[in-house]
Amino acid sequence: MKINKINFSHNSISNKDISAVSKVLKSGWLTHGKYTNLFEREFSKFVNSKFAVTVSSCTAGLHLSCLALNLKKGDEVILPAMSHTATSHAIEYTGAKPVFVDVEKISGNINVNLVEKKITKKTKALIVVHMAGFACDMNKIQKICKKYKLQLIEDCAHGLGTFFSRRHVGNFGLSGCFSFYPTKHITTGEGGMVISNNLKFINRIKQLKAFGIDTDIKNRKMPGKYDVIKLGFNYRMTDFQAALGYHQLKRFKKNLLIRKKNAKLYQKYLISKKIQFKKYDEECSYFVYQIFVKKRNELVKLLKKNNIGVSIHYAKPIPFYRFYRNKYNYRKENLENSIFYSNKSLSLPAHHQINEKKIIKICKLILKFLNEK
Ligand SMILES: Cc1ncc(COP(=O)(O)O)c(C=O)c1O
Known part of the structure; x- marks a missing residue:
């Protein structure tokens, strides 16, 4: 058989996935519904994290993680110079300054040996990127974070299915942010997931992703009755996207x-x-x-x-x-x-x-x- 075309990426979308999406579309309940819960549960099972929260993109997840860290003008965050600009934009959105570090020549991951030189009194956090699915040396990174009391965020946009010492990436710091853009391992069109093992942190993410509202839709005694306690965003994923992600994750x-x-x-x-x-x-x-x-x-x-x-x-x-x-x-x-x-x-x-x-x-x-x- 002659090979005519080889695509750079290929989405694994089956008829069963399309029928699940179609069911959601016909259900009348298009966002934060059953599939959002199922996808989040299945995802945290897959990566073995305590919590997982769907978001509208990995960029949104990174932004929320930076906000949940209370980053602000005057703070500095260290990150690799090689990544998608989403990684640095997430820091910029908060007013904090991204401090770029060179990468290792062949892995493209942050050169851990250069990180310490960049740490100042203003440094609050470190964001690492697992380039092309290769995990960074999380032992060395965690040691530095502990020594200098830095918070750690993992950009796992390339990292679904990546492990370091048999532990799935995204579990080494406060949060791990995944992307479901169409070229990625699984896709929801646009979309992302934030994972964490810290209850307080994930609750902040949940609140910030939905306008800074204090009461989740399922916990409201009266429809429309809630308070707004933070300047949050609308970074939610729709339920039909979650249906697409859930079924792909299964395969x-x-x-x-x-x-x-x-x-x-x-x-x-x-x-x-x-x-x-x-x-x-x-x-x-x-x-x-x-x-x-x-x-x-x-x-x-x-x-x-x-x-x-x-x-x-x-x-x-x-x-x-x-x-x-x-x-x-x-x-x-x-x-x-x-x-x-x-x-x-x-x-x-x-x-x-x-x-x-x-x-x-x-x-x-x-x-x-x-x-x-
Ligand atoms: C390393 C990295 N981080 C973040 C992103 C942003 O992901 P999203 O398009 O889901 O916002 C990408 C996108 O490709 C990426 O490659």
Whole structure:
């Protein structure tokens, strides 16, 4: 069979999922309903956290986590220079200052050895990102947080199914924030989940995600009777999105195994001195399969011409986006690995619709391209 097109991502949406969404749509109860509860319960079971709360996006979850920490102008938060800008925007929204740290060259995760140098009296928290599904060294990170009394938030947008020492990511600090954007492991269109093992913290998140109202809809004695005690937001997920997420999560374990199998296949076929990649890690969830090559942009064009969907995570370190550059004027010398990462990394598809035949096709093209260079 000829392979015509290989998509970068593929959503696992079955007829059963569509029928569940359709049932919610016809039910007359479209938000904070049965599926929201089911999805939250199933999610906390999957990641083994005490609490899980649906939100409208991972960005919203990160923002709420920063708000629940009471971050404000004058505070500083340390984060990696390589991530989606959502990670730093969440800090900015509160008025606090994001303090960028360079990443490790091949993992793209925050370089823990550089964190201590950035800690000042104003530092309140650390946000880590588990890049491409590879967990950060949470032992070292927790030690630093404990030593300097910093709060820890995990950006787990790439991390569903990622473990560190057999513990699911998102459980190491005050909260873990997940994304269900369509390219992610599971999707609700837009959407996210905040997990926590701290009751007080998760209650603050719940309140802030729904206008700062004091009484949950299920606990109101009179409809419409409540008080507003905080300047909250509307960051809720709809119930039909929750239905979509719930059913995909039920199948996710099987899909995760395929991602891992695909990562092993890439390692088997992509053998060249001109390619660098991370050693296979059984605890990684392989959001994508990342490699590092010279002439990356030329290779992207070639793969695209051959109908192979790829991506770059991310083509610029956050401090060099115009908004952050104008505001903080970060110097390039301190962010060398982030610059390497943004110029050389290439994200290949690893999802459950990729198979050995497709991987061979991708690898052959890459190896031919590199041999000719
Ligand atoms: C590392 C990281 N954090 C946060 C986000 C934001 O996620 P969302 O689109 O669900 O707000 C993304 C989005 O892709 C991401 O890659």
